[in-house]
Amino acid sequence: MNKIKKICYEPIGYICTEHKDPNQVPVQPIYAKGFKGYVKLRPEFVAGLEHLEDFSHIFLIVHMHLKKEKKLKVVPFFHNKEKGIFATRSPARPNPIGLSLVRLEKIEGNKIWVSDLDLVDGTPVLDIKPFTKQLDSRQNTRDGWVDQIDPEEAKRKGRRQIK
Amino acid sequence: MNKIKKICYEPIGYICTEHKDPNQVPVQPIYAKGFKGYVKLRPEFVAGLEHLEDFSHIFLIVHMHLKKEKKLKVVPFFHNKEKGIFATRSPARPNPIGLSLVRLEKIEGNKIWVSDLDLVDGTPVLDIKPFTKQLDSRQNTRDGWVDQIDPEEAKRKGRRQIK
Numbered sequence: 001m002n003k004i005k006k007i008c009y010e011p012i013g014y015i016c017t018e019h020k021d022p023n024q025v026p027v028q029p030i031y032a033k034g035f036k037g038y039v040k041l042r043p044e045f046v047a048g049l050e051h052l053e054d055f056s057h058i059f060l061i062v063h064m065h066l067k068k069e070k071k072l073k074v075v076p077f078f079h080n081k082e083k084g085i086f087a088t089r090s091p092a093r094p095n096p097i098g099l100s101l102v103r104l105e106k107i108e109g110n111k112i113w114v115s116d117l118d119l120v121d122g123t124p125v126l127d128i129k130p131f132t133k134q135l136d137s138r139q140n141t142r143d144g145w146v147d148q149i150d151p152e153e154a155k156r157k158g159r160r161q162i163k
Numbered sequence: 164m165n166k167i168k169k170i171c172y173e174p175i176g177y178i179c180t181e182h183k184d185p186n187q188v189p190v191q192p193i194y195a196k197g198f199k200g201y202v203k204l205r206p207e208f209v210a211g212l213e214h215l216e217d218f219s220h221i222f223l224i225v226h227m228h229l230k231k232e233k234k235l236k237v238v239p240f241f242h243n244k245e246k247g248i249f250a251t252r253s254p255a256r257p258n259p260i261g262l263s264l265v266r267l268e269k270i271e272g273n274k275i276w277v278s279d280l281d282l283v284d285g286t287p288v289l290d291i292k293p294f295t296k297q298l299d300s301r302q303n304t305r306d307g308w309v310d311q312i313d314p315e316e317a318k319r320k321g322r323r324q325i326k
Contacts, residue, residue: 003174003177003285003287004174004226004228004287005173005174006171006172006173007171007172007173007174007226007287007289008169008170008171008172009169009170009171009172009258009260010168010169010170010257010258011166011167011168011170012257012258014166028298029298030297030298045235045249045257047235047236047247048235048236048247048248048249048250048256048257049247049249049250050236050245050246050247050250051246051247051250051307051308052247052249052250052307054250054305054307054308055250055304055305055306055307055309056303056304056305056306057301057304059262061224061260061262063167063170065167072208072210072211073210073211073213082213083213083214084210084211084212084213084214084215085211086208086211086212086215086290086291086292086293087211087212087213087214087215087217087218087293088293089292089293089298093211093290094173094175094208094211094290095172095173095175095289095290097172097224097289097290099222099224099262099292101298101299101301122166124166124167124170126170126258126260127249127256127257127258127260128249129249129252129262130249130250130251130252130306130307130309131301131304131306132304132306132307132309132310133300133301133302133304133306134193134306134309134312134314135191135192135193135252135264135309136264136299136300136301137296137299137300137301137302138220138264138294138296138299138300139296139300140219141218141219141220141294141295141296142217142218142219143218143219143293143294143295143296143297144214144215144217144218144293144295145214145217146218146293146295146297146298147295149297151297
């Protein structure tokens with residue numbers, strides 16, 4: 001099989017939020033409740049948004065552009081023991097792709113307003129997909145070290161500076 | 164702001180399944196129940212898998228390499244009316260990134276065995292992330308045109324040739 005060795009994308013847009021400092025951005029959408037921002041979509045893609053507003057939640061697939069360091073083992077933000085990078089959501093991964101499941105508020109032209117946003121201003125957006133509970137939710141799962149997290153502590157820690 | 168214009172990744176591995184023909188691969192993991200395959204991870208990344216086996220479900224973020232055509236409006240596989248590309252999961256998107264939520268069966272060296280696999284053999288894998296119900300499930304959602312799908316028809320259609 002002739003394997004593809006390199007894959008290049010152009011961003012379809014960029015994240016606009018008040019958070020310029022990655023150390024102040026909340027970690028994970030569920031700890032970013034109510035925090036708003038928008039995707040500024042490249043104008044040539046606006047026709048691709050038709051019917052998206054009928055969905056309450058969307059996936060943003062982004063390039064975590066600020067993370068330069070790559071590691072195979074990390075101590076996760078919400079835990080205290082080292083794990084393999086693929087068992088975490090850390091941005092220090094071989095390909096720093098981020099997956100954020102956010103709430104869609106409204107679409108105004110090329111601005112896709114969302115809340116529960118855990119991304120820093122200027123983050124390049126690679127793709128937007130509708131979330132549906134039918135296709136994308138699972139209930140009977142084993143969640144590894146994430147099951148050991150204290151929810152209250154994670155909420156406080158994940159939310160960071162946001163009131 | 165100095166915006167990034169081009170983003171390049173190298174695959175961390177490739178999908179290995181018996182499905183060589185994209186027209187025979189089931190559509191969406193929930194219609195691919197029990198269908199198995201593995202990610203053949205590049206050996207230099209195996210250390211990054213530590214603790215991943217503690218999770219029952221993982222996200223595969225892939226490059227849908229066979230789709231050359233890009234469209235801003237498509238008729239979704241499970242529907243009969245045209246939608247904006249970002250309101251669908253069609254591969255004909257500006258950046259043909261796929262998101263598959265699959266069941267993790269076991270890890271043997273650099274082979275990550277999964278089931279509910281809806282990807283064609285040879286698909287380049289860009290990232291692997293753990294799924295957790297706490298972070299990644301949502302129940303009270305509005306699911307746009309996907310709510311209008313007849314579940315039985317979608318199951319039959321999505322499963323395709325698989326028995």
